[in-house]
Amino acid sequence: MAEPLETDYLATQIRDRISALSSEYFKHTMQEEFEDLHDRDSTSKAEMMDWVHDTLKRIYVLILAYLETQRLPLLAETFRNRYENRLEDAGFMLDAGAMPFDEGRDSYLYRLREFEDFLLAFRAFDIFREEKRISTNMLESVLSNSHLIVKKTKTVIKTETTVYKAIEWFLQMMYPEIIYSKAPLFPGKFKHYSADLFIPELQTAIEYKLVDPNDNPEDYIDQIKIDAVNYRGDDRYNLFYAVVYFRDNETHKLETLQSCWRSKHFPANWKPIFVFG
Numbered sequence: 001m002a003e004p005l006e007t008d009y010l011a012t013q014i015r016d017r018i019s020a021l022s023s024e025y026f027k028h029t030m031q032e033e034f035e036d037l038h039d040r041d042s043t044s045k046a047e048m049m050d051w052v053h054d055t056l057k058r059i060y061v062l063i064l065a066y067l068e069t070q071r072l073p074l075l076a077e078t079f080r081n082r083y084e085n086r087l088e089d090a091g092f093m094l095d096a097g098a099m100p101f102d103e104g105r106d107s108y109l110y111r112l113r114e115f116e117d118f119l120l121a122f123r124a125f126d127i128f129r130e131e132k133r134i135s136t137n138m139l140e141s142v143l144s145n146s147h148l149i150v151k152k153t154k155t156v157i158k159t160e161t162t163v164y165k166a167i168e169w170f171l172q173m174m175y176p177e178i179i180y181s182k183a184p185l186f187p188g189k190f191k192h193y194s195a196d197l198f199i200p201e202l203q204t205a206i207e208y209k210l211v212d213p214n215d216n217p218e219d220y221i222d223q224i225k226i227d228a229v230n231y232r233g234d235d236r237y238n239l240f241y242a243v244v245y246f247r248d249n250e251t252h253k254l255e256t257l258q259s260c261w262r263s264k265h266f267p268a269n270w271k272p273i274f275v276f277g
Helices: 004-033 045-069 074-085 101-117 125-145 145-152 159-173 217-231 253-262
Strands: 197-199 204-211 238-245 268-276
Touching: 004 045, 004 074, 004 101, 004 125, 045 101, 045 145, 045 268, 101 197, 125 145, 125 159, 125 204, 125 238, 125 268, 145 159, 145 238, 159 204, 159 217, 204 268, 217 238, 217 253, 217 268
Parallel strands: 204 238, 238 268
Antiparallel strands: 197 204
């Protein structure tokens, strides 16, 4: 049996590469969806597929090594026989196979899902935990692209509500249980508090702030800090995103905003996302 540190290292490498592949592929599909709104050059579909293919081959090597460290020769041999002679065949490695309809956005990752089946027996690969981490990365990508969704949906920004209602519509396709909260969920002594959006599947709440060009962004970050202190008392939610949406993209530097956020000493389960319209 391999040394525990070696096995743990392989498991970490596999999890990280699987998460990175899923997240980057999702980001690319989002860029394709909104390509007419992107000012920067994005990776071409052919380049992305080459990267997916190359990453799948690297993950194959890591999984095979991991199976061999577990001294499960039959499982390792089955894995090797199924894929070893077809690793260079892009048509096979990128084939959508029998991907269910509702997972169509990940169609080119079908082989990755097959690879994961060989890891189901191992505690190091808690599939539900990994799926939550990947799904959380996808959520962050969507929130970071709020301005593109607003433009694509031709939303006229009047208030914070008009912003996050447009995002809610998009997120419903990914998280059917998403809640647009009208009722307060976090009880206080004299008043109750509520975030703007809740995603029960991820135990996540989302708060939006809309900042006009002449506004002081620190005022809004201070408001979020008050929210962070009071958004307690509901154990269904333990991760919080604060999306600070600026109407323009010229007034404030990202580094300055991040520094301001850090100076407020937010709880570790609060994450800021700064979006420039």
